[in-house]
Amino acid sequence: MTDSRQPGLRAQSVYRALRRAIIEQALKPGMKLPEDSIGEQLGVSRTLVREALGRLAIEGLVELKPNRGASVAYPTLEEARDVFDVRRGLERLVAENLAGRLTAAQAAELEAHVRQEEKAHGQDGPESIRLSGEFHIKLAEMTGNALLLRYVQEASSRCSLILAIYGRPHSSECAVSEHRQLIEALRAGDGARAAHLMDHHLQSVVTRALLTPRAERDIRDLLAPYALSEGLNPP
Amino acid sequence: MTDSRQPGLRAQSVYRALRRAIIEQALKPGMKLPEDSIGEQLGVSRTLVREALGRLAIEGLVELKPNRGASVAYPTLEEARDVFDVRRGLERLVAENLAGRLTAAQAAELEAHVRQEEKAHGQDGPESIRLSGEFHIKLAEMTGNALLLRYVQEASSRCSLILAIYGRPHSSECAVSEHRQLIEALRAGDGARAAHLMDHHLQSVVTRALLTPRAERDIRDLLAPYALSEGLNPP
């Protein structure tokens, strides 16, 4: 039971449940999120659902329109670019911060993680994606800077959502070799190189998996983002 | 009347009112924030106050302890350092992003702003501080990156709170000349130099106005942060 009757924890459970559901695409971009049905499903009142939706809206995973409720966010391409730019910047900071400061234990943990990524590379799709993401979160954690961690987490989740919309189907997001190189640079204490590697790593994630490469098939695909960002509701 | 009976706007009004009150130190760090009295004062129910407090808690301006309510945040020195570090990083990104991209109109606006800062420098204390802060917000706005703007705003407000606690009384936070140099570098399109200037500018804000230079007078000052961060309630 993660439920726990402790105060405030149920609210957080709702938040996390919705968050995961969105990132894993159980709730697809643009999908409506009525407070009633969610509350009923999760066994809480609208109050807590509302709280969670509000928080998700701040983080950009949910869109909240006055008097017409919440829906899973459907970022435009410009917003997507913004998010990726900021994320690259943030993770560059992470890299600079970490260069030379990595303890032996931390380096070992990262390498173990990369080995896992390698193992999962060929087979399980979603598992591979999850591991790639976690690598970056782990790095942010290791800075010991809570605010930096929060921002990286937020940007990362939004990136997941963006890739769900604009990314090609099964691009394995991160190249394992690039993670390896990065660890090496961090270990060597070469901050500039680490930042540079991180920057290009994330840049290549974009070009490899994302933005523009996807040739939209027909007008419906092209219009979908606009319709949804205006609150319209295509079938 | 900023009140406006439009839905959702009252909630935002509450949020903004509390935010300003905290930043302007009408509500001092550590001060309790009971939902009831705030709601009564602002003419709304606890629901909306709660919403606002939740949001402020996420942004780090308010601390929220389970079953014992909200209080104005009292960041520790480590948290303060984290926030300043992230802010410096973010604003470096702003500088890099803006270098060479500044339109003539934007440059003019910035220069006009700096002239205002200069005017206000000698006289009004709080006014000078406000203008210094706004300069940085303006820069972030000019990137056109909404997420970057949000993060800079958030970090800035937290910095205000931090300076309220640990800063020396009337340090004029930003040197006008440094702002001028920055604009020049942006205009020249020298991204590296702009980033460097920004970095040192913010670094000097810290050393000039802040952290450690303040010789605490007695034990009470030294203990205050610890007491408050533990939820204790000194008179």
Add this chain to the structure above:
DNA sequence: TCTTCAATAATCGTATACAATACGACATCT
């Protein structure tokens, strides 16, 4: 006088209630 404890008051966490708004279906008119 200082501690301990119980009763009371204050405040929070969550659910529910009610009014306001938006969406959809049907009827009406041209």
Add this chain to the structure above:
DNA sequence: AGATGTCGTATTGTATACGATTATTGAAGA
């Protein structure tokens, strides 16, 4: 048929209600 107006339903925005938890006060005992 197509457009337009009206009613009913669904869903939101906000307030209120109620049980639970924490702070406070005051009295009794050491």
